[in-house]
Amino acid sequence: QSVLTQPPSVSAAPGQKVTISCFGSSSNIGSNYVSWYQRLPGTAPKLLIFDNIKRPSGIPDRFSGSQSGTSATLGITGLQTGDEADYFCGTWDSGLNTGVFGGGTKVTVL
Amino acid sequence: EVQLLESGGGVVQPGGSLKLSCAGSGFTFGNYAMNWVRQAPGKGLEWVSSISYTGTGTYYADSVKGRFTISRDNSRDTLHLQMDFLRAEDTALYYCATRNPDCSGGSCYTGSEFWGQGTLVTVSS
Numbered sequence: 001q002s003v004l005t006q007p008p009s010v011s012a013a014p015g016q017k018v019t020i021s022c023f024g025s026s027s028n029i030g031s032n033y034v035s036w037y038q039r040l041p042g043t044a045p046k047l048l049i050f051d052n053i054k055r056p057s058g059i060p061d062r063f064s065g066s067q068s069g070t071s072a073t074l075g076i077t078g079l080q081t082g083d084e085a086d087y088f089c090g091t092w093d094s095g096l097n098t099g100v101f102g103g104g105t106k107v108t109v110l
Numbered sequence: 111e112v113q114l115l116e117s118g119g120g121v122v123q124p125g126g127s128l129k130l131s132c133a134g135s136g137f138t139f140g141n142y143a144m145n146w147v148r149q150a151p152g153k154g155l156e157w158v159s160s161i162s163y164t165g166t167g168t169y170y171a172d173s174v175k176g177r178f179t180i181s182r183d184n185s186r187d188t189l190h191l192q193m194d195f196l197r198a199e200d201t202a203l204y205y206c207a208t209r210n211p212d213c214s215g216g217s218c219y220t221g222s223e224f225w226g227q228g229t230l231v232t233v234s235s
Binding site: 002032045050051086091093094096097099100102103104 | 227
């Protein structure tokens with residue numbers, strides 16, 4: 001059981017928008033920055049969002065992050081077939097003094 | 111260009127040991143906190159361990175605490191993970207990862223932008 005809770009799957013048609021939620025607690029999301037990763041089969045995780053809302057260079061602005069209280073959200077607009085992947089949220093847990101990840105959300109483009 | 115290259119994975123029997131290494135290049139290794147993250151077959155990402163840029167701060171997941179030891183040699187730009195008393199559930203692809211040092215507190219151990227290609231550890235009799 002993951003410390004952070006994500007929906008197992010979300011789906012939408014090409015061009016549409018999806019949002020992925022990540023629920024935690026005051027000791028993790030409530031007090032530390034959240035990051036989001038995309039994992040395609042056979043490749044290393046790719047950082048999409050860090051420090052709640054920042055995008056690394058090269059990540060299109062179709063990807064956005066937000067955080068409120070003990071939850072965070074990844075938004076993907078203009079959905080493309082290449083966005084089909086597993087997405088993970090992660091952060092630090094100040095109570096456990098460990099890193100924590102969500103269980104992952106599979107995005108399907110219909 | 112930041113590059114991370116893991117090595118040391120392989121097949122080991124339950125109860126055995128392995129030492130993973132991660133060689134960094136293209137950046138000032140000694141300025142960066144470093145992390146190990148794993149992904150078991152068919153499972154999600156699992157944070158394993160982190161070490162501060164000086165090496166004085168080390169952190170472990172409960173699942174590996176007391177069995178794994180993270181260390182670094184800043185003179186050789188290398189990160190290590192000594193894994194002892196291995197179990198079948200430690201079977202996974204192990205990645206080393208890092209982020210730029212413009213961070214504070216726990217955020218220095220998350221939000222990793224740079225990842226190696228991973229090294230596979232299989233624990234099986």
